Amino acid sequence: MIVLPKVETKQQHILLRGGVDQSTPPLEASAGSLRDSVNFDVNVLGGYQRIDGYEKWDGTQLCNTFGFYTVVATIVGAVDEGRTIVGATSGATGVVIGNDLTEGYIYFTRPTGTFQVGEPINILGSTVATVLSEPYQRIDRADAMAASLMVKAATVSRAYVQTVPGAGSILGLQYYGGALYAFRNNVGATSMAVYKSTLSGWSLVSMGTKLEFTAGTGSLTDGAVITQGGVTATIARVVIRSGSLGSSTAAGTLIISTPAGGDFAAGAATVPAGGFTASGVQTAITHAPSGRVRARLFNFGSGQKMYFCSGVDYAYEFDGTVFAPIVTGMTVDKPSHINLHKNHLFLGFGPSLQHSSISNPYVWSAVTGAAELNMGENITNLLSQPSDAQSGGAMVISTRNSMFVLYGSSSADWKLVTFQRDSGSLAHTMQSIAGDTYFYDDRGITNLTMAQEFGNFRAVSISEGVRNWLVTRKSYAIDSCVVKEKNQLRLFFGGGTGMHITFMGPKPSGFMPMQYAHNIVASHSAEFETGVEAVFYGDDSGNVYLVDTGPSFAGSQITAYFKTQYNHSGAPRLRKRFRKVTFECGGAGYADFQLGAELGYGTFNVAPQALALTDVSFTGGRWDDPAGYWDSGVWDGKVLLPVEVPLDGTEENISIIVYQSSATYLGLNFQSALLQYTPRRGMR
DSSP states (O other): OOOOOOOOOEEEEEEOOSOBOSSSOTTTSOTTSEEEEESEEEOTTSSEEEOOOEEEOSSSOOGGGSOEEEEEEEEOSOOOTTOEEEETTTOOEEEEEEEETTTTEEEEEEEESOOOTTOEEEETTEEEEEEOSOOEEEOOOSSHHHHHHHHHHHHHHHTTSOOOSSEEEEEEEEEETTEEEEEEEOTTSSSEEEEEEETTEEEEOOOOEEEEEEEEEEOOOTTOEEEETTEEEEEEEEEEEESOTTTTOEEEEEEEOOOBSSOOOSEEEEETTEEEEEOSSOEEOOBOSOOOOEEEEEESSSSEEEEEEOSSSOEEEEOSSOEEEEOOOOSSOOOOEEEEETTEEEEEETTEEEEOBTTBTTOOOGGGTOEEEEOSSOEEEEEEOOOOTTTSSOEEEEESSOEEEEESSSTTTOEEEEEESSOOOOTTOOEEETTEEEEEETTEEEEHHHHHHHOSOGGGOSOGGGHHHHHTTGGGEEEEEEEGGGTEEEEEEGGGEEEEEEEETTEEEEEEEEEOSSOEEEEEEEEOTTSOEEEEEEETTSOEEEESOSSSBTTBOEEEEEEEOOBOTTOTTEEEEEEEEEEEEEOSEEEEEEEEEEEGGGOTTSOOEEEEEEEEEEOOOOTTOTTOOTTSSOTTOOSEEEEEEEEEEEESOEEEEEEEEESSSOOOEEEEEEEEEEEEEEOO
C-alpha cells in the first residue's frame, strides 16, 4: 500500500497595495500590486476601493439624497411605478417607486405634505389605497431592496436636475461666493454664457453694459449716476486704465446699468462733482464663443474676486455681480493662461507672459510696473509655489519643452531662471500636492524636486509602472485637479478616460486608470462653506456633476475590476493547488462582487476560474454621517468583515480577478487577501 506524504496547506497574507504596475517583471512584482485595473482607487488608508460615483449638479438637492418613504396601506387598485399618489384629505403627494402587495407597502419619493392615517390615496382621481400608518423615510442601502429603492428614488429626482443651458461642452467651472459658475456657449454658439448654480437650478448671469470714456475728472466713482441730456445710468464699476481723475486725463471703461431715456452718445457727460467724455454709445458686454476658461480667485484689496480668461476674448474680473474686461493693450488681446502672483495679474498670450501693475489688474503700463517676459514657445502652465525661505514663493512657468521659475516680487527685482530646457509639461496638467509640484510630460509624471536633482531622464518619472498607458494618451490630456480628501491628483483624457494618483505623504502610493461613463472635459475642486470638499466635473454635453457621491455615474453603471500580479507565493517553479482566498473587505450597505482567477500566466492549458458572484452586507453607519437621518440606519452592523471565496486549480502562480459592475451598490474596499494553497511538485 502506497502512503502519500501529508502536505500541509499554507497561507499567504497579501496586502493589497501599490496600484497598477505594468513594468516590473512578474517574478519581482509585489503580490499586492496590480497588472490591470479600471475604476478602482488606491484607498489612502490602504487597499483598493471601487470608486464612488458622481451625480448631476445644478445647486438643487442632490438626487441621491432624497431617499424613499414607506407607507403601510390597504391596497385596492393598481399602484404602478412612476405614478403620483395624492392624499384625498391632506393633498399630500409622492411619486411611486415600488410596492409590496403582500405586506401592503407603497414606496414613494419626492413627497409634498404628509399623508394622514385613514385617508384614501388616489391616482388620477381614483382611489387605490387607504393609509394605515404614517409614512417613514429611509436613506440607506442596508439590504438589496433598500439599495434598489434608493436608486429608483434617485432616478426620479435626477430628471429634475438641469443641464447647463446652451450648446456644446462645458468650457470651465469655478466655485465662488457660495455658488458654482459654469461657462458654456449659448444656443447657436454665437457667444459664451455664464451660469450660476442656485437652489432652483442654473441661472444666467448677465455680463452687463459698458461705456468707454476719456477725460475723466472729479468724483467718477462706483454708484455715481451718469447724466447726458435726458439719458441716465448708474455706474457699477469704474475701470481706469490710464491717466488720473486729478489731472482730468482718466480713461477706461464704465460698467453701467441699463440706460434710462435712450442711449448715450459720443460727447460730454456728467456725474455729481465730476464728468468725462463718452467715446460713443454704450454696448452690451459679450464674450466670444468657445475657448477654454481658466479661473483664479484673488483679493487685490477690495474683496475676493474671480479672474478668468479663455483664449478667445479679453480676460475678465468678476465680483459676483459685475464683469469688468481686462484690456492689456495687446493687438490680439486673448490670453489663454492666468495666474495671480505677488499681487500681480499674470496672463499668458502664446509665448508671451505679461503682468499688470502691482495691486492693479486694470493697468498694464510699464511706467507703473507692468512687464512682459518671453518664454520662447507657447505657455502651457502657470503655478505659484508655496512660500519658503529659499524661493520666497516663486512661480513655475512651463511650455511644452521647457520649464522656468520666476523669483522676486515685482518688475524691480524679477529673476527668471531656466529650470530645464529639454523638459516641459502638457497644458493644464501641473498641480501642487503633497508639498511638491507634479507635472505630466513625455516621460510620464514627474515632480519638480526630482527633476531639479536628476535632470530630464526617464528614471526620474514616478509613473514608470503605467508609463505605456500614459505615453499612449499624452496627446489627449485635457485637464487635472487635486482632491485633498483622498490625497489624489486626477488627470483627464479624451474618451472619458482618467488616471487617479493617490499619495501617502510625499510619495505616490498607486496609479489607477479610470473609465467614466461621460466624456469629462473640465474639472474643478473647491470647498463648500461648511468646509466639506467639493469636486466637480463638466462633460461635452453641458452637464455638470458633483463627484465622489453615490453608486453610479449619474445613473449609468460603474464597471470596475482589478487583476493582481501573477503571484507565485515565494516559489516560482513550484506547482500549487489553490483552495481559497479570504478578503478583508469594507464598505457601506449591501453590495456584491464577482471573483475569478487566472493560473500559470493565463495559460490555455488550465481553464480560468469563472467569475463567481459573492454578496456582502455592511449595515453599520457612521454616527456623524452628514447624509444620515435619525432612525434610517442600522447602528450595530458591520463595516469590516472577512469574505471567503473558494478557488480551484493547480499551477505555479495565480492572478486573482475582482469584478464589480453596478449602478445600485456602493463600492467595496478590498484591504488584504489571505491566499490558501497546498504545495505540489516542481515544474517540469
